[in-house]
Amino acid sequence: MGLSPLENFLLIALKPDNMPIGAMLPIVGFVFWIAIRQMVANDRHIKNGKKEKIWDEMIK
Numbered sequence: 236m237g238l239s240p241l242e243n244f245l246l247i248a249l250k251p252d253n254m255p256i257g258a259m260l261p262i263v264g265f266v267f268w269i270a271i272r273q274m275v276a277n278d279r280h281i282k283n284g285k286k287e288k289i290w291d292e293m294i295k
Contacts (some may be wrong), residue, residue: 238246248257280288 237243247253259266277289280286
């Protein structure tokens with residue numbers, strides 16, 4: 236029998252040349268979370284009629 240899918244994934248993912256990719260995934264997730272949080276804040280400002288506040292927060 237061959238390797239299970241999880242064992243095959245771990246065999247590939249834990250090779251030294253693939254480690255930077257694995258380390259990059261949480262960083263990308265964190266930056267994506269920041270972007271979504273900012274998007275929601277901007278949408279709230281637009282909904283409340285405070286479009287000028289978006290620019291003020293962007294240039295901080």
